[in-house]
Amino acid sequence: MTETELIDRIQAGDKAACAACVELHAPAVYRLALRMLGSPEEAEDAMQETFLNAFRAIESFEGRAGLATWLYRIANNVVLMRLRKRQPLFVPIDLHGAAGDGEDAAVTPVQLFDWCCLPEEDFATTEAQGELERAIGELPLPLRQVFVLRELEGLSTEETAQTLELTPANVKVRLHRARLWLRERLADYFTELATEKAHG
Amino acid sequence: MAETQRCTHLLADLSDYLDGDAAAEVCAAIERHLAACEDCRVVVDTLSKTVALYHTLPPPDMPDAAQTRLFAALNLDEFSRLYRQ
Numbered sequence: 205m206t207e208t209e210l211i212d213r214i215q216a217g218d219k220a221a222c223a224a225c226v227e228l229h230a231p232a233v234y235r236l237a238l239r240m241l242g243s244p245e246e247a248e249d250a251m252q253e254t255f256l257n258a259f260r261a262i263e264s265f266e267g268r269a270g271l272a273t274w275l276y277r278i279a280n281n282v283v284l285m286r287l288r289k290r291q292p293l294f295v296p297i298d299l300h301g302a303a304g305d306g307e308d309a310a311v312t313p314v315q316l317f318d319w320c321c322l323p324e325e326d327f328a329t330t331e332a333q334g335e336l337e338r339a340i341g342e343l344p345l346p347l348r349q350v351f352v353l354r355e356l357e358g359l360s361t362e363e364t365a366q367t368l369e370l371t372p373a374n375v376k377v378r379l380h381r382a383r384l385w386l387r388e389r390l391a392d393y394f395t396e397l398a399t400e401k402a403h404g
Numbered sequence: 405m406a407e408t409q410r411c412t413h414l415l416a417d418l419s420d421y422l423d424g425d426a427a428a429e430v431c432a433a434i435e436r437h438l439a440a441c442e443d444c445r446v447v448v449d450t451l452s453k454t455v456a457l458y459h460t461l462p463p464p465d466m467p468d469a470a471q472t473r474l475f476a477a478l479n480l481d482e483f484s485r486l487y488r489q
């Protein structure tokens with residue numbers, strides 16, 4: 205079944221087609237929600253809300269963006285609403301402008317210790333992975349949105365731009381800043397690790 | 405870093421450089437600078453290592469129970485069995 209056939213059938217109210225769509229896309233929606241919200245329970249709720257909203261709005265789906273991108277976009281909106289509710293004084297983020305809250309953070313490298321030469325096993329520990337997961341979870345929101353879609357979900361620059369309604373140039377700038385930001389955060393951890401090792 | 409204007413200038417193109425998306429003359433300029441600037445070399449190496457590290461992270465799995473509850477929430481229970489191993 206092609207995607208067009210699948211969408212036609214969902215629009216006609218075919219439950220088997222809805223189920224096939226859920227089966228195909230739920231894991232990606234769940235991963236996005238979990239990376240953005242940090243809690244498995246909230247990710248699950250956000251995933252349910254995403255599909256409820258999607259099937260409710262399927263009539264208006266025009267197929268220009270592809271089903272996956274469309275679902276990512278709905279999921280992203282659901283996630284933003286939840287983050288807003290979580291923080292009553294949430295400052296609306298300017299998703300279109302060049303400079304948003306936190307977007308300029310840590311662009312200039314400060315950490316200059318070369319921790320690359322640590323033995324490989326130090327990078328593969330549960331602790332190191334946990335540190336990395338935590339750092340991703342703390343990325344400023346405008347950077348995290350781009351980072352998760354582009355680098356963890358593997359969307360192209362154009363698909364990420366479409367999903368978040370940004371320009372491709374803006375996606376590239378945010379991705380670069382996210383990487384620099386993560387580098388600083390990881391440097392804290394790995395520099396300390398290397399120093400500890402050096403001093404026994 | 406960023407002590408010299410050259411370092412700051414270079415920084416903006418580093419992701420393109422690492423992704424192989426930078427123009428040849430940009431790559432050449434970056435490599436010339438790296439040969440002379442230890443600080444930038446560290447930034448490039450650790451940035452590249454950072455990218456490599458997060459690409460090894462295992463993607464989080466959706467629990468089977470979450471999928472079952474999703475089908476139920478969408479009134480698609482009758483199909484959930486089809487998709488479970």
Ligand SMILES: [Zn+2]
Pocket residue numbers: 405410411437441443444445
């Ligand atoms: Zn330099």
